[in-house]
Amino acid sequence: MSGNMNLTLKVWRQKNKNAEGKLVNYQVKDISPDMSFLEMIDVLNEQLIVKGDEPIAFDHDCREGICGMCSLYINGRPHGPKDRITTCQLHMRSFEDGQTITIEPWRAASFPIVKDLAVDRSAFDRIIASGGYVSVNTGNAQDANSLPIGKEDADLSFAAAACIGCGACVAACKNASAMLFVSAKVSQLALLPQGQPERYLRVHNMVAKMDEEGFGNCTNTGACEAECPKGISLSNIARMNRDFFVAGIASDN
Amino acid sequence: MSILDAKIPEGTLEQKWTKFRSSVPLVNPANKRNLEVIVVGSGLAGASAAASLAELGYKVKVFCFQDSPRRAHSIAAQGGINAAKNYQNDGDSVYRLFYDTIKGGDYRSREANVYRLAEVSSGIIDQCVAQGVPFAREYGGMLSNRSFGGTQVQRTFYAAGQTGQQLLLGAYSALERQIGMGAVKMYSRHEMLETVTIDGKCRGIIARDLTTGKLERHFGHAVLLCTGGYGNVFYLSTNAMGSNVTAAWKAHKKGAHFANPCFTQIHPTCIPVSGDHQSKLTLMSESLRNDGRIWVPKKAGDTRKPIDIPEEERDYYLERRYPAFGNLVPRDVASRAAKERCDAGFGVGNSKMAVYLDFAFNMDRYGHIEASKKGLDNPDAHTIRELGKGVVKEKYGNLFDMYQQITGENPYETPMRIYPAVHYTMGGLWVDYNLMTTVPGLYALGEANFSDHGANRLGASALMQGLADGYFVIPYTIGSYLSKEISTKSIDTNHEAFSEAEKAVQEKLNKFLAIKGTKSVDYFHKKLGKIMWDECGMARTEAGLKKSIDDVRALQKEFWSDVIVPGSADEFNPELEKAGRVIDFLELGELMCIDALDRNESCGGHFREEFQTEEGEALRDDEKYAYVAAWEFKAQNQFELHKEELKYENIKIAQRSYK
Ligand SMILES: Cc1cc2nc3c(=O)[nH]c(=O)nc-3n(C[C@H](O)[C@H](O)[C@H](O)COP(=O)(O)OP(=O)(O)OC[C@H]3O[C@@H](n4cnc5c(N)ncnc54)[C@H](O)[C@@H]3O)c2cc1C
Ligand code: SF4
Ligand code: FES
Numbered sequence: 038m039s040g041n042m043n044l045t046l047k048v049w050r051q052k053n054k055n056a057e058g059k060l061v062n063y064q065v066k067d068i069s070p071d072m073s074f075l076e077m078i079d080v081l082n083e084q085l086i087v088k089g090d091e092p093i094a095f096d097h098d099c100r101e102g103i104c105g106m107c108s109l110y111i112n113g114r115p116h117g118p119k120d121r122i123t124t125c126q127l128h129m130r131s132f133e134d135g136q137t138i139t140i141e142p143w144r145a146a147s148f149p150i151v152k153d154l155a156v157d158r159s160a161f162d163r164i165i166a167s168g169g170y171v172s173v174n175t176g177n178a179q180d181a182n183s184l185p186i187g188k189e190d191a192d193l194s195f196a197a198a199a200c201i202g203c204g205a206c207v208a209a210c211k212n213a214s215a216m217l218f219v220s221a222k223v224s225q226l227a228l229l230p231q232g233q234p235e236r237y238l239r240v241h242n243m244v245a246k247m248d249e250e251g252f253g254n255c256t257n258t259g260a261c262e263a264e265c266p267k268g269i270s271l272s273n274i275a276r277m278n279r280d281f282f283v284a285g286i287a288s289d290n
Numbered sequence: 291m292s293i294l295d296a297k298i299p300e301g302t303l304e305q306k307w308t309k310f311r312s313s314v315p316l317v318n319p320a321n322k323r324n325l326e327v328i329v330v331g332s333g334l335a336g337a338s339a340a341a342s343l344a345e346l347g348y349k350v351k352v353f354c355f356q357d358s359p360r361r362a363h364s365i366a367a368q369g370g371i372n373a374a375k376n377y378q379n380d381g382d383s384v385y386r387l388f389y390d391t392i393k394g395g396d397y398r399s400r401e402a403n404v405y406r407l408a409e410v411s412s413g414i415i416d417q418c419v420a421q422g423v424p425f426a427r428e429y430g431g432m433l434s435n436r437s438f439g440g441t442q443v444q445r446t447f448y449a450a451g452q453t454g455q456q457l458l459l460g461a462y463s464a465l466e467r468q469i470g471m472g473a474v475k476m477y478s479r480h481e482m483l484e485t486v487t488i489d490g491k492c493r494g495i496i497a498r499d500l501t502t503g504k505l506e507r508h509f510g511h512a513v514l515l516c517t518g519g520y521g522n523v524f525y526l527s528t529n530a531m532g533s534n535v536t537a538a539w540k541a542h543k544k545g546a547h548f549a550n551p552c553f554t555q556i557h558p559t560c561i562p563v564s565g566d567h568q569s570k571l572t573l574m575s576e577s578l579r580n581d582g583r584i585w586v587p588k589k590a591g592d593t594r595k596p597i598d599i600p601e602e603e604r605d606y607y608l609e610r611r612y613p614a615f616g617n618l619v620p621r622d623v624a625s626r627a628a629k630e631r632c633d634a635g636f637g638v639g640n641s642k643m644a645v646y647l648d649f650a651f652n653m654d655r656y657g658h659i660e661a662s663k664k665g666l667d668n669p670d671a672h673t674i675r676e677l678g679k680g681v682v683k684e685k686y687g688n689l690f691d692m693y694q695q696i697t698g699e700n701p702y703e704t705p706m707r708i709y710p711a712v713h714y715t716m717g718g719l720w721v722d723y724n725l726m727t728t729v730p731g732l733y734a735l736g737e738a739n740f741s742d743h744g745a746n747r748l749g750a751s752a753l754m755q756g757l758a759d760g761y762f763v764i765p766y767t768i769g770s771y772l773s774k775e776i777s778t779k780s781i782d783t784n785h786e787a788f789s790e791a792e793k794a795v796q797e798k799l800n801k802f803l804a805i806k807g808t809k810s811v812d813y814f815h816k817k818l819g820k821i822m823w824d825e826c827g828m829a830r831t832e833a834g835l836k837k838s839i840d841d842v843r844a845l846q847k848e849f850w851s852d853v854i855v856p857g858s859a860d861e862f863n864p865e866l867e868k869a870g871r872v873i874d875f876l877e878l879g880e881l882m883c884i885d886a887l888d889r890n891e892s893c894g895g896h897f898r899e900e901f902q903t904e905e906g907e908a909l910r911d912d913e914k915y916a917y918v919a920a921w922e923f924k925a926q927n928q929f930e931l932h933k934e935e936l937k938y939e940n941i942k943i944a945q946r947s948y949k
Contacts, residue, residue: 165462
């Protein structure tokens with residue numbers, strides 16, 4: 038089924054990390070409003086491939102908003118014009134016939150470009166490795182229900198745990214700060230009894246790692262929360278700052 | 291044809307695992323430090339295995355093709371994970387979970403493995419909670435449960451509609467902890483393209499760094515493939531775009547038998563195909579069947595809007611045909627029933643290839659409960675519905691949003707339209723009780739093995755199996771192999787077996803690039819998908835399968851003469867990755883059809899039209915087919931069948947009934 042939308046795309050093309058990149062214009066025709074945004078790029082790529090040209094490289098996997106792999110900066114917004122969804126959940130019915138769409142990668146020094154629209158977000162993994170866990174070896178656990186957790190805390194913890202690690206918060210922030218991402222993990226565990234023993238050490242180590250990876254400072258502009266596809270709340274940053282403060286006092290002693 | 295030895299321990303069913311664990315040879319901590327284990331895959335199976343083995347002291351390397359281990363396809367699981375905790379006091383037990391799984395699998399799985407799975411299930415929940423996995427809870431702070439198909443107890447643990455994400459993040463955090471401590475070395479954006487065998491034992495892999503294109507050699511005393519399922523052989527499926535069979539297939543071509551390849555699960559509740567542009571299908575979790583009722587109009591070709599069709603003119607066909615289980619029949623049964631209604635002309639929506647999943651009834655039921663909690667006297671219908679919507683939103687909000695995003699329709703106001711789609715593969719690499727394949731030192735875990743689900747997997751059991759394999763099975767069973775390897779020194783990767791394997795990989799990559807034909811990789815993938823869906827999908831026939839074997843072989847030829855893969859091998863080149871995966875699917879597709887043709891019976895997800903009861907249910911042939919079909923790769927397009935007889939010593943094998 039083909040549709041009736043014709044669009045102009047301006048797409049960032051960059052051969053590799055060290056090459057220079059530029060915006061390149063493409064025309065796509067007969068796009069159906071029921072297509073997803075990534076399926077629209079598939080259509081363009083198919084045209085490029087059969088001509089022997091290199092298709093546009095972009096990251097994606099689940100295509101249903103959960104793996105956090107897709108990462109496009111569309112018309113100046115991470116994950117495109119609609120709130121609370123990822124790029125792969127965006128459909129062409131959100132655009133108009135004849136529109137020009139600019140597609141760029143996440144821009145942040147800590148997320149170097151791999152190729153075209155794909156970036157390297159491994160800094161996030163390294164931050165988790167520095168403390169985003171509960172130290173419990175397999176086999177150590179007690180019966181799951183021996184640890185009752187009030188529904189309110191459980192729900193708040195879950196809301197923080199919904200972060201998919203996509204990096205839109207960093208891309209949205211003029212300082213390329215990773216505070217929303219880090220605070221989501223810190224909060225998830227700080228709100229649970231299991232997370233208490235390492236609570237302050239965790240925040241200390243994760244913040245130190247975040248700084249070391251070169252992410253910027255938080256100046257409370259709130260752009261991250263506005264662009265986060267999972268609605269991760271700024272209140273997590275406040276919680277993390279409180280814990281970080283306590284951690285600082287504790288380590289001064 | 292040889293007989294396969296599953297190495298099932300002696301003793302009664304209840305004693306086997308305990309005895310095994312207490313008597314399996316151990317490796318002392320000092321020796322563990324010198325033993326290297328390669329784990330390919332970072333999903334639930336891979337991440338849990340890698341973390342647990344590293345905790346024990348082994349030196350571990352982990353590979354995944356995504357940019358981060360956290361993005362493995364397990365992340366997408368929605369509905370939940372089973373465990374025989376009996377927290378609801380509703381009669382659950384290890385035996386019942388075992389029994390439900392064997393019956394759900396239509397008596398085509400191994401008793402000892404399934405019993406072990408049920409035994410360790412409970413520890414999985416404990417482990418995950420200890421890691422901080424935020425499962426759903428009741429107000430009193432206790433864990434909440436729900437029901438899944440094919441069972442009559444509530445044993446499914448969940449985290450809204452994103453259970454897989456939360457479980458994987460738990461396993462990923464355990465893995466990252468080990469990475470941080472230097473016990474695991476992680477290779478993201480790396481794809482395994484070959485196994486390396488030395489003196490009959492698997493000793494490593496060849497992997498491609500997907501960012502630079504460089505081929506790398508990695509040695510391991512043992513290699514674990516935790517590389518997921520192959521549902522994408524159908525092109526359209528609920529699997530992530532990158533899910534593929536390459537790792538398992540390469541292992542197969544190097545001697546690992548591939549078991550029950552034709553056992554595919556078609557999930558009944560997915561968003562229907564909307565057009566040719568479609569790149570994947572989206573699941574609507576089975577948990578929705580707790581509160582959604584499935585129906586079609588009683589009149590064929592009824593074009594009225596669903597809300598305009600009165601109650602008495604609707605056919606709730608699952609409730610009608612299966613009163614005991616109703617909307618919660620197992621997936622294979624529900625999928626076939628949907629296909630039957632649509633084929634008979636009762637389908638709905640533009641394509642007429644869909645049925646309704648309707649929440650109105652239960653929204654009102656919940657609305658009444660909420661109203662009475664609030665002490666509202668005589669609330670009007672609108673108030674009730676709004677209150678009920680709130681309850682449904684809390685339970686399934688993200689799924690409803692996902693549905694609306696994709697279809698543009700609001701499922702709170704109109705029933706969802708759903709249709710079956712390829713979802714899971716019960717088939718996979720044949721493994722013994724230790725999870726070892728037919729190649730010594732090469733293991734398969736999670737969806738990549740032929741698994742404990744027989745011919746049909748029950749909902750919420752894949753997450754359970756993946757984590758059971760990784761956290762609680764492999765840490766013990768690998769000892770029985772590695773305890774004999776303590777004096778094997780690390781093998782230098784300049785060894786000729788590594789050079790040869792690397793050379794073969796390089797030549798294949800060059801070959802893809804050299805063809806410079808006229809058709810994209812996707813063209814072949816789509817074409818294969820159509821053949822497989824039409825002839826090896828929900829209903830199969832002898833004639834159709836024979837034809838499809840020829841068609842797939844012809845497509846393989848066409849691929850090798852007319853595919854075009856732009857770019858080069860020494861750079862980030864997703865098309866080149868895809869080419870490798872699709873040619874492996876093309877080879878696997880052929881074997882799936884061969885296997886389906888060999889199995890002259892219907893069981894679980896494998897439905898041969900020639901073999902059905904008068905009511906259209908699957909008709910098994912236990913005399914002839916109570917075996918695992920394990921295929922050996924002999925040469926291109928040539929496979930030899932080996933059988934593992936399935937013996938039922940504890941369960942009486944019977945026709946499956948959900949009436
Ligand atoms: C939409 C959806 C919902 C589901 N919901 C549920 C549910 O509610 N309950 C349930 O029990 N089950 C569910 N399932 C099934 C379940 O999610 C999967 O069976 C399970 O997660 C598979 O886990 P795994 O660890 O075996 O593999 P995966 O999670 O698929 O991981 C595979 C890993 O292998 C890596 N890999 C693959 N090939 C290579 C290679 N060649 N080189 C390097 N790395 C490689 C990948 O990078 C990845 O890390 C669902 C499945 C789908 C599709
Ligand atoms: S906080 Fe939101 S935007 Fe940032 S990584 Fe997590 S999900 Fe993405
Ligand atoms: S592709 Fe997985 S979130 Fe978009």
